[in-house]
Amino acid sequence: MEGTAVQRRLIWQVATVAAVTRETPSVRTIELSVPDWPGHRAGQHLDVRLTAEDGYTAERSYSIASAPGEPVSITVERLKDGEVSPYLTEELRVGDQLELRGPVGGYFVWEATDPGPLLLIAGGSGIVPLRAILRQRRRSGSDVPVRLLYSSRTLPDVIYRDELDSYRDDISASYTLTRTQPPDWTGYAGRVNSALLAEVAWPAHKEPLTFVCGPTSFVETVAEGLVHLGYQPGRVKTERFGASGGR
Amino acid sequence: MDTLDGNALAGLFAEVFGAEMTNVTVTCRTCGFTAAIGETVVYPRLPGAVARCRNCTAMLIVITKVRGVNCVDMLGLA
Amino acid sequence: MSPITRGFRGRRNMLAGAENRVPPGQYMTDGFPVLSAGPTPHTPLDQWTFSIRQDGGELKSWSWEEIQALPAENVTVDIHCVTRWSKLDTEWRGVSMDTLLGAVEHDDGYILAFCDGGYTTNLPVADVTGGQAWVAYEYDGGPLDPEHGGPARLLVPHLYFWKSAKWVRGVELLDHDEPGFWETYGYHMYGDPWKEQRYSGD
Numbered sequence: 001m002e003g004t005a006v007q008r009r010l011i012w013q014v015a016t017v018a019a020v021t022r023e024t025p026s027v028r029t030i031e032l033s034v035p036d037w038p039g040h041r042a043g044q045h046l047d048v049r050l051t052a053e054d055g056y057t058a059e060r061s062y063s064i065a066s067a068p069g070e071p072v073s074i075t076v077e078r079l080k081d082g083e084v085s086p087y088l089t090e091e092l093r094v095g096d097q098l099e100l101r102g103p104v105g106g107y108f109v110w111e112a113t114d115p116g117p118l119l120l121i122a123g124g125s126g127i128v129p130l131r132a133i134l135r136q137r138r139r140s141g142s143d144v145p146v147r148l149l150y151s152s153r154t155l156p157d158v159i160y161r162d163e164l165d166s167y168r169d170d171i172s173a174s175y176t177l178t179r180t181q182p183p184d185w186t187g188y189a190g191r192v193n194s195a196l197l198a199e200v201a202w203p204a205h206k207e208p209l210t211f212v213c214g215p216t217s218f219v220e221t222v223a224e225g226l227v228h229l230g231y232q233p234g235r236v237k238t239e240r241f242g243a244s245g246g247r
Numbered sequence: 248m249d250t251l252d253g254n255a256l257a258g259l260f261a262e263v264f265g266a267e268m269t270n271v272t273v274t275c276r277t278c279g280f281t282a283a284i285g286e287t288v289v290y291p292r293l294p295g296a297v298a299r300c301r302n303c304t305a306m307l308i309v310i311t312k313v314r315g316v317n318c319v320d321m322l323g324l325a
Numbered sequence: 326m327s328p329i330t331r332g333f334r335g336r337r338n339m340l341a342g343a344e345n346r347v348p349p350g351q352y353m354t355d356g357f358p359v360l361s362a363g364p365t366p367h368t369p370l371d372q373w374t375f376s377i378r379q380d381g382g383e384l385k386s387w388s389w390e391e392i393q394a395l396p397a398e399n400v401t402v403d404i405h406c407v408t409r410w411s412k413l414d415t416e417w418r419g420v421s422m423d424t425l426l427g428a429v430e431h432d433d434g435y436i437l438a439f440c441d442g443g444y445t446t447n448l449p450v451a452d453v454t455g456g457q458a459w460v461a462y463e464y465d466g467g468p469l470d471p472e473h474g475g476p477a478r479l480l481v482p483h484l485y486f487w488k489s490a491k492w493v494r495g496v497e498l499l500d501h502d503e504p505g506f507w508e509t510y511g512y513h514m515y516g517d518p519w520k521e522q523r524y525s526g527d
Contacts, residue, residue: 010261014328047258050330056352056409057327058335061255081356083336091332098330104257106267107285216249238286240252290362294407294487294507297362304364313511313524320510 012099017092023159028089029065031073040064042136043109043129046102060084063128067135077125108239114209116144119202121222123151123214127159130211146171149200151192153179174200197225204230216240253285256296263317274325277305346403348518351411365471366441366492376495377429384429395420402482405518417480419461422453436496437503438479446490446505457483485516
């Protein structure tokens with residue numbers, strides 16, 4: 001059954017890097033070949049474990065960037081002082097192996113049967129699970145109305161830009177650039193605040209289902225802003241990525 | 248230090264309970280606030296995992312792993 | 326045994342000649358990771374006290390001004406966290422626990438340190454005397470950051486750093502070893518990093 005993750009004891013298994021794609025100068029998508037992948041749901045994530053030669057291990061969580069039914073992939077942003085992300089975004093090669101555990105997550109998931117309308121709000125690499133949701137929406141033929149608000153530092157930092165553009169006739173997408181904007185920019189500028197939310201979010205009476213993902217401070221600002229707009233907290237799902245994108 | 252939320256413990260919970268737990272709703276014994284485990288405040292990278300109530304910061308769940316055996320204390324749940 | 330991830334090294338660096346200063350299973354870091362089990366407390370200094378308690382009562386208490394007026398020491402020590410990072414040559418300033426415990430009369434063998442936020446940890450008196458422990462209020466030449474336990478934390482560098490309780494507000498004198506927060510959940514009662522005493526039974 002597509003989209004249903006089989007419930008069973010979760011174990012670490014070895015995955016092989018099947019492909020790597022550069023999304024932005026600091027972001028890379030890694031497609032993985034996982035021998036016993038049980039399938040996953042849009043919005044879930046997986047845990048990655050790396051082991052150095054001397055036995056030192058590091059674990060991180062990454063949202064699954066692909067829709068159910070597609071090959072498993074994660075999109076990783078290189079953090080300035082990161083320990084794992086520089087390795088995954090710069091060093092890791094096709095054919096390399098790493099351990100992963102997943103899929104996990106039963107809260108921050110979207111099914112095509114969930115009633116809409118849908119509001120997706122992303123900060124930085126928070127777009128990753130939301131892109132899986134958008135792909136799943138397309139794959140399932142769902143016509144649930146969608147509004148997307150995506151906050152990035154600069155235009156080159158917008159992840160999946162072309163793909164998100166391809167949804168333009170099907171969803172209402174708004175972009176805000178917080179650091180610098182190109183001269184011909186027609187989108188929003190500056191951080192997401194209550195005024196911007198009031199302008200682009202669904203009116204509360206439409207009872208939308210909302211997914212907010214990104215750095216912790218971004219998620220808290222947005223969630224608070226939505227509640228002020230009258231959104232039901234129970235219909236606002238949040239996933240925090242920590243200081244700046246990674247977990 | 249930035250806190251995370253219960254989603255960050257999804258893998259650990261699945262390993263411990265053999266099932267998805269982040270969508271399970273829990274009630275804080277201290278203040279009565281109800282939320283999904285995925286919405287609790289999680290302090291990362293500790294000797295163990297600690298999930299706290301988003302409303303009153305009381306400790307809800309503590310998980311440690313000692314020699315491969317998980318110790319789970321749902322001390323703060325009603 | 327987990328398969329080795331080709332080319333992964335992590336962020337660690339080993340100082341030449343430092344090998345004998347890093348306990349088994351530990352890795353050196355040049356950062357200072359912030360590990361906390363709860364929100365950072367912010368007790369105003371005019372309400373802050375450090376007390377020594379026994380049998381449900383208070384033997385002695387110092388205000389912030391009084392602690393500042395006590396003789397203080399600058400110490401440079403290596404610290405070892407049970408989450409496997411070690412940091413060498415960290416610089417602190419604080420009051421020796423010898424000075425504080427020396428101000429009361431007792432014959433108890435153990436303490437349970439207690440802190441703002443509710444954290445506790447247990448130690449033998451013998452391990453927080455003899456120049457082995459401080460109530461530290463400065464780190465790296467400046468006031469101790471709240472994130473790292475300020476205004477003051479316990480500093481017991483010869484044991485795993487979970488024993489160096491942040492936001493410490495005093496110690497309870499006991500005649501027995503009473504497990505504190507992490508000890509209750511399976512962490513070692515003593516915690517000697519050189520014997521890798523991470524968990525109970527190690």
